[in-house]
Amino acid sequence: MTQHQHPGHVDPVLAAGDEPMSNASANGYFGDILEARISRRAMLRGSLAAAVAGAMATQLPFGSAFAAGGASAPAPSLGFKAIPVSAADSVVVPEGYRVSAILPWGTPISGDMPAFSLDASGEAQGHQVGSHHDGVHFFPLEGSSRDGLLVMNHEYVEPRFLHAAAAGLALDRNGFPQNADGSRDDDQVLKELNAHGVSVVRIREGSDGQWQVVEDARNRRITGLTPMRLAGPVAGTEHVVTKYSPDGTMTRGTLNNCAHGVTPWNTYLAAEENWAGYFANSDAEIDRRQARYGIQTRDTGRYQWHRAESGADEFVRFDASSRGATPAEDYRNEPHAFGWMVEIDPLDPAATPVKRTHLGRFAHEGVIFAPAVEGQPVVAYSGDDARFEYIYKFVSARPYHAATADGSLLDEGTLYVARFHEDGRGEWLALAPGENGLTPENGFADLADILVNTRAAADQAGATKMDRPEWGAVDPATGQVYFTLTNNTRREAGDEDAANPRAENHFGHIIRWQEEGSHAGTRFAWDLFVLAGDGDDSQPILAGEPLGQEAIFANPDGLWIDADRRVWIQTDISESVMNTGIFEVFGNNQMLAANPETGEIRRFLTGPVGQEITGVVTTPDQRTMFVNVQHPGATTEAEAFAAGELVSHWPDGGSAIPRSATLVITREDGGIIGA
Template identity: 85%
Template sequence: MNQSYKPGHVDPILAAGDEPASNASRNVYFGDILEARMSRRTLLRGSLAAAVAGAMATSLPFGRALAAGNGAPSPSIGFKAIPVGTGDSVVVPEGYRVQTFIPWGTPISGSMPAFSLQASGEDQAHQVGSHHDGMHFFPLDGSSRDGLLVLNHEYVEPRFLHAAASGLALDSEGFPQREDGSRDADQVRKELNAHGVSVIRVRQGGDGQWQVVEDRYNRRITGLTPMRLAGPVAGTEHVMTKYSPDGSMIRGTLNNCAHGVTPWNTYLAAEENWSGYFANEDAEIDRRQARYGIATRAEGRYQWHRAEGGADEFVRFDATSRGDSPRDDYRNEPHAFGYMVEIDPFDPESTPVKRTHLGRFAHEGVIFAPAVEGQPVVCYSGDDARFEYIYKFVSARPYQAASADGSLLDEGTLYVARFNDDGSGEWLALAPGENGLTPENGFADLADILVNARSAADHVGATKMDRPEWGAVDPATGQVYFTLTNNTRRSEEQVDAANPRAENHFGHIIRWQEDGTHAAERFQWDIFLLAGDQESGRDLNGEPLDQDAILASPDGLWIDADRRVWIQTDISESVMNTGIHEVFGNNQMLVANPETGELRRFLTGPIGQEITGVVTTPDQRTMFVNVQHPGATTEAEAFAAGELTSHWPDGGNAIPRSATLVITREDGGIIGA
């Protein structure tokens, strides 16, 4: 007999599965630095733009020197803003059209099994996964009408995944479970296979509609796919398990949020809120798990370790020390998660690789600076949890286009950011012997530092941020942007004339300029946007946001070839359309001008969803955007009664499904222009 279950206590503003705060260090909080950086008048009125321009008037890469707002072409924003939306539909500006594409369950490989709630776990391994997120279009032969669409599937809502969940009182985290605590093995297999990444060949037909092409490139990478570990952590005692006694392999990738695209044209999937999937009943939990939110508990997010039959592929989610050594159990299984996973979309037989030198934490994604021949490869990543950090990796070997591959990410230096109150910043090396990272201080070697990247960042004095999410690099100026989604833990005692916000409900966007090339160890920073309503939100000029520009919880971020800054929001379903968040309506996507600060709403989504993932074809005339977890606002009792808040995209009485939007202009023009 099935019954509902929901593990753990969830902080009200956090989305399903988001990691609670686990940073107990005494490092400086970014809000305190922001107080010292600007007076209240500077923060709220027109001198903010001047502050940004002054702070960023530094030497730029590529042999040029540009100040913000001077020298780089300013992009056009040519559409009329749309209003806030609250309906169960997708709305775009006049002159644009939308095709709903590849919803969860779309067949792409094998025997092409059709979508069905009765589909098996093996069927799901050949279908598009659930909860679409970060995404990239890889053109074939330079085409803007034929290519590989690669997208992440962050997590699942089991109640929508299984026919057996019908009639149960399940919320967005609940799942069917037997009275003895066990779970149906094929349901667990289906949930694991609904995670991961989809690689899909897609093509635009003569009628303008996009279609899935049944092709050898198509494949699923899931929570069960064998993967190789590479870099300094591979082969060490940290990752030796019963499955891989030599610490070279791991099964699966989980909670893939944003992504990255390497200069050698491969895809990187981020492992974000992975720690909640693991149970651990050990009385003492060391920092390799405790600093990532794993505590002594018999429960995991979906109780996969309790799947009937005790198969090894499920038991591994129990990290309890049960054998004589790490080679006899899965105490080390969590240490092989929290990385960026490299996937070659053009080689369907290739094994995904976890690049451990990029650090282990809740990776939101990774963004690469433009690669320059003969210079190091540089990439940035945020740790998406409250009071966590922003990181940068600089390769040891220079980029050579003719020979570059993922091994460039296995040797180099991982840095973490410190933001100073005068608008300067520095990158602190997380390397043996540097900044106090010595055996005497508890960091044995490089592998130990990388597995414990958060603890190393604590030790060197990095700045605690408000949930660093997606990043983007301006292709003309080299400026780096990061979204900071929210952090309601900020207290009233931290507010003064220089810092107007207690409880950062709405978030902001920071940007910085490196002092020279992107490999520099110092930078200049300032605030690009303060999200909020018309009372609290402020644009680049320090002016209040108008009704066409209000937003909360900026998350997804992308800068197109013409420098338009695309901003996507992720208001948690726990607060969406209620209280102080009611004014924002459903989650949305906006476009900003990086020079003027002009901001316009471009898209609103259906009920209960997050707008996430955005990319265009090379000609910029087709845009792909993802809609994740529509209907997540359906409460448990309503689900049991069949009263869902959303039926998007199929309508009628259908269950909601995550899907991709294909957006084009009616006149065939460039998106956003």
């Protein structure tokens, strides 16, 4: 049938796929807390640092609780010259460094190794690297820094760059081809589903220093169709009964995988972030299990997968309308099988991925584990990446023992949500039956009900509304926990608080805290590490002065702390505002490194046009770094796409379509990255 264009339906103030605000609770705002302590003017002139440091000094001084042997941890070096901002269609790294690209979308990794082509089938895509690279981790083989499994998320797709049939259509970054009757081509839907998910691929550095794909039985794709097991308190309950799994123990696929996590037992966790928009639901009334996650009464989904021509079951499931007599006869509960963390064993291709439901259901940006301690509980943190949502912590019921630890440790424990107080203190509120108002009288029947409705439970408990919590990281020496808060332009004057101090927060900030006693504790002390922005509206709290040109950045998103304690910060300025207006000064998205002791920040990398820099890890010897570049060329306007006038051709150059890919960064002298 003739291919037509679907223009997309995304709120223009959001990036592609970000969900609309759905928190209508009366809980306190993080910005209000800070405003109660000090004025905005004083805050931007350093008083916040003094006020918070004063509170910390008398309670939980940073650096004392977790430093080895009680000694202060050594500060890392930033041994590179900062680079300037850039708007070029290229990747720039500091003098003395080399950078190249590997594993672009469509790279063959398994099966009969189907070659990349816009004409490649949906089945072929299931054997190729997915689209829109995001969180990434390197699993060394036999401890090698030159041979290992690279595992990475593929957050979403840009259909206009995925299908040959899209050529000549006026499609923006959210649009997709469709038939004249509104249906979708089956193979296009299959290709989009298979371009989501996770790639596991063995790579090896050759004698020439170049990294290449190695054909290996462990190479595989986990996609939007891969069978998955549900585990934890929600598994087997009425919440997840579907036509596909009448006993509520299985589901198919993982979607919108943003950041990730690596367990102490060396498995990979993929986050399910903005999954709600994939579902249509024409029911007149939407219950809180969907409404609190942004699903509304509508017969449309993000990519209209439920309208595939064949009406096949694997596509129809994206219509969550009540069509049968019972939940076992339709897919009204299908959205309840999403919003979890998915555990994948990279080393075992036969292992079924598992959705760990006790980690909570929301728009998981990722998960970060505190260093595991023998005989102590496992502790993991996660942010809910939406405006006015929350930061969570899971503490396992059973202790960690390295010899026997596995994913079942994540199936029993306590999920907490954070409340930040204006005096620099904070507390973790248990999301457990009978605690913090989570009773049947208040609408929470049992633990499974609480977890399926994690956001509503956090509302009830009284958590602090945050400015889009994204990636987290734990300082390996001090135990301090860092989280990026990327932005929130919907926070109005008067809604500020200590942890979210700016109304119309265009630029975002980074918060950090120290747990009381251990990571499993229920109280903490917090401060702000940096307020992002330009030279007039920014501040590294420790330094007390606005950011210089070598350090200005906006919308912190990706975050990682290396073994030497360098804090790597990645930015995600939305395509809708990139290189325009107040964001023009920042250029393309970038990555910076920060010293956690001094607050010094230096720009390390800038990416090509229209992309997000996201995902970072090094090999064990810290001499090779992998960084992902997502959606280059996304700022191409619909009319320009129709005319073939793309704003980016990275990484292949010439007239090639842009493709997400992974950067390989090394020093010319073979030294440690960033040192």
